[in-house]
Amino acid sequence: MSEWIWIAMCILFVVVGPLVGCVLAGIDRKISARMQNRVGPPLLQPLYDVKKFMAKEQITPNKVQDFYVMVFLLFTIVTGAIFFAGMDLLLVIFSLTLAETFLVLAAYSSGSVYSQIGAQRELYVAMAFEPIILIMAICYYMHTGSFSVSDIVENGSMSVVPLLGVFIAFIFGLTMKLRKSPFDLSLSHHAHQDIVRGMATEFSGRTYASLEVAHWYESVMLLGMVALFFADGTWVGAVVGIVVALLAWVLEIWIDNGFARMTWQTALKSGWIVGLVLGVGNVAVLLLI
C-alpha cells in the first residue's frame, strides 16, 4: 500500500472520525433503549447534546481544568491520527497514556471529591488494561517483526490467527477502555451507579462537549485496533475487519446492559489474569512457533 493511502486515512480519521463516533454513540443509545424496552432517542442525539452543551452558560471550578481537558482532546486526536497514519504502535500506546494522564489531571485539578474518586478509579482501570494493550503490541512485533501499523497490515495475512489469545484479551479490555459496565467505574452513563459521572462531575458546557468529542474519536480508534487484527492489506481483510469491529461494538453494548458494575478489585484481578493467561500465554505460543 502506498504512503498516500495512509495519509488519506489519517486525514479521514481527523475529519470524519468524530461523525462516525457520533453515529456509533447514537447506535449505542438506540440499541440500549431497545434492550430496555424503550424507543430511544434519534440516532444523532449525541450530536444534538453536544450542540446544546456548547450553548450552555460557561462556568468552571478553576482556571486550569479546561486547559487539561483541551490537551486531552488534542492528544486523543493525535493518538488516533498516529494509528491511522500507519505509524508505530508503541507510539500510539504512549500517546494514549499521555492523553489519559491529562484527563486524570483535569479531574484531580477540580478539587471535587467526586471527580477525584473518578480519577483514581480511572487510574486503576488503566492499570488493569495497560498490560493487555502492551502485550498486543509485543505480539504484533513478534509475529510481523515490526511495531509499525503499516507493516502489520502489509504483512499479508490476518494476524488474528496467531494472535487469537491477545485478540480475546483485547476485546475483554475494550470494555474497560470504553468505560462500559461492569468496568464503568470512573465515568458512567447508567444513572443507577454509586458515582455516575465521576471524573466528569465538574466538567460543563464546552469543556464537557470536548470530552464527548474526544470519546467519539477514542471509540473509532479502538474499533480501528480491533479491525487491525483482520487487516491483511486486501479489501477482504478491510471488510472483515470493519464487520468484526462493528460486532465488537454491539457486543460491548450488550455487556454494558447485561452486567452490573463490579468492584475495582474485580476489575484489576480480571484484567491482570486475562493479560497474564491470554496475553503472556500468547507470547509463549509465539516464542514456541
Add this chain to the structure above:
Amino acid sequence: MNDILFMMVVPFIAACLLLVTKNDKARTVIAEIAAAIIILSSIWVAYSYLGEPQTFEFHSETIDLLMFAAEVVLGLTIIYLGIKHKKYAASVLGLVQLCMSVYFEFALKEGIGVENALYIDDLSIIMVLIIGIIGSLICVYAVGYMRDFQEHHKDEKDRRPWFFFLLYTFLSAMYGIVLSNDLVWMFFFWEITTLCSFALIGYTRTEEAINNSFRQLIMNLIGGIAFLAANMVLAYQYGFLDIQSLLASDSDAQWILVAVMLLCLAGIVKSAQMPFHTWLLGAMVAPTPTSALLHSSTMVKAGVFMVLKLSPLLTGNLAGYMTMTVGGLTFLLASMAAISQSNAKRVLAYSTIANLGLIVACAGVGEPEAVWAGIMLMIFHAVTKSMMFLSVGTAEHHIGSRDIEDMDGLFVRMPKLAIVMMIGIAGMFLAPFGMLISKWAALTSFVDSEYIVLIACIVFGSAVTSFYWTKWLGKLACVVSDAGNCEETVHKQEWFALGCLGVLTIALCLLYPVVSSETIIPWLTDTFHSSGEELIPLLESNNMYIVIMMAIVLILLPLPFFGRTKKRVVPNYMAGVGIDDQSYVGSMGATVNVTLRNWYMNAWFGEDRIRKIGEAVTAVVIVALIVAAVAGVSI
C-alpha cells in the same frame, strides 16, 4: 594520565582539609572551591578523552601495600564496631572478608601484576560526569543543609568535619571504581564506598540510624565477599586480575562464568536489587536527606556500572539469566511496593530500586540495543531523581511534611516548585520525556531477548509505574482555592540547584541523540565489536516524532501556571448546600468537612507482602544459578 590522577585525588585532599576544619565559613569556602575544581576537572577529562578509550601504565607496589594495610585496618574496625553494637553478623562477615583478603594477598596474588591499573573509556566518562557534576552539586547543597541541621540539633556534638570528610572521600572512591582496570584496586574503592555509606547512614547515631547503617553494612559485605571470591577465582584459575583481560575472555569457560556471576552479585547488592533492596530503604529514613540523595543518585550507580561493564559477557548464559531475572522482578515488585507508600521519600526510594532493576535487566540481556537503553536510563535517572529529591526536600521545609497526602494543592501553594516536580515526575514515566525513549528501547530489546519472564515483568511493571506516578501528579495538580502561597521563603541556592537540574533534564530530553551518538554508540561499537550502523535505527524514524512531542508537552505543562479564564469560576458540586470546595451543610445543619485520600491498596501491594515474595524468589534464583554454574552446568 596526570589529569585523571589529579581528578581522583582532589576530592580526597578536600576531604582531609575538611576533616581538620572546624570553622563553618572556612568549610563553606573549601567545599565550594573543591566542588568547582571537581566539576571542572571532570568536564576537562571528559573533553580530553571522549572517543579515545585507553589504558594507562601505572603500577606501584607501595600503593598496593597501602591499600592492603588499609583493608586490614578497616576489616578490624568492622569487627570491633560489630561487637560494640552487638551486630555480630557484621563482625562475622567482616572476619570472613579479612581472612579471605589475607589469604588472597599472600597465597594467590603472588606473581600476578597488573601493569595498566587505570583506564578510561566512554562509559567511564559518563560515570565521571555523573559523579563529578551531580555528586559535587549535592556536596555544595549539603553545606547549607548541615548548617540548618546543626542548628536544629544544638545539643549534639558538632561532627560536621567528619560528615564532609566522608562525602568527599566517597567521591574519590567512586572515581576509583569507574577508572580502575585492576580488580584489586576496584575492590578496594568498592569497600571504601560501602564504609563511607555505613558511616553516613549512621551519622546521627540514633538507634534507627545505627540499625539501618548495619543493615547496609551487612548486605554490602556479602557483596564485597562475592567480589573478593571472584578475584580469587580469576587469580587461581586464570592468573589475571584486570577487567580488560576479563572482558576479552570467553564467557563459556566455566570459571569465567562463575567469576562474572559473583561480580554481578556484588553489583546487584550495590544497586539495591532484591533480595538486598532493604538497605537503600534504610538509607532513606536516615535523617540526612543529603546522604539519601547521594545514595540514590550516585552510590547505587556503582552497582549498575559494574553490571553494564560486564554486559558483553552476559549474553544468553546463566549469568545473564540471573541478572535479567533479578532485575526484571525487582522492577515489577518495587514498582508495586511504591503504590502502597505515601511517604514521598519512600516512593522515590522504591522507584529508584525499580529503575535500577530495569537497568540491571537491560545489562543482563547483553545485546547492544538493551545496553544502550540501560545506559540512557542511568543518565536520565541520575539527573531526574536528584531533582525529585531536592524538590521533596524543599517542599518538606515549607509545608512541614514529606507525605504525599499533604501535597494537596501544591500547585497553588508553591507553584514554581510544583512545576519542577511535575517535570521530574513526567520525566520519570510520561510519554514525551527521556525515560520513555529508553524504556521503549528496553521493551524492544527484552522482546528480542525472547525471555518471557522479563517481558511479563516490564509489561506489568510499567502499568504499575504509571499508576503511582500519576496519583502523585494528581495530588500536585489539585487546585485548593483557599490555600495561600508559601513559596516566598525558598532560598536562592535551592532555586539555583533545582533550576540547574530542571534545565539539565530538559536539555537531556532534547539532546539525547547527541549524547547517544557521541558517547554510547562508540562505546557499544568497541565493546560488542559490532558495527554502529545496526544501532542507528533506534535513534531515527519514529523516535524523532517523540522529540517533537516532547517539545510540545514541555511547553504545555507549565502553561496552566499562567491560566486565565473568561468563564465564571464557581465552587464545586457537593451533593448538598456547598459552603466552599472543602465543606458543605449537612442534613442537620452542621458543617461537614470533606477530605479524600489516595489509594494505597495495602492488602495487595503492602510492603511486607511484596518484600517476602521478592526476597524469597530472587534469593532462590541467585543461589540456584550460582550453584549450577559452579557445578558446571551450561546452557
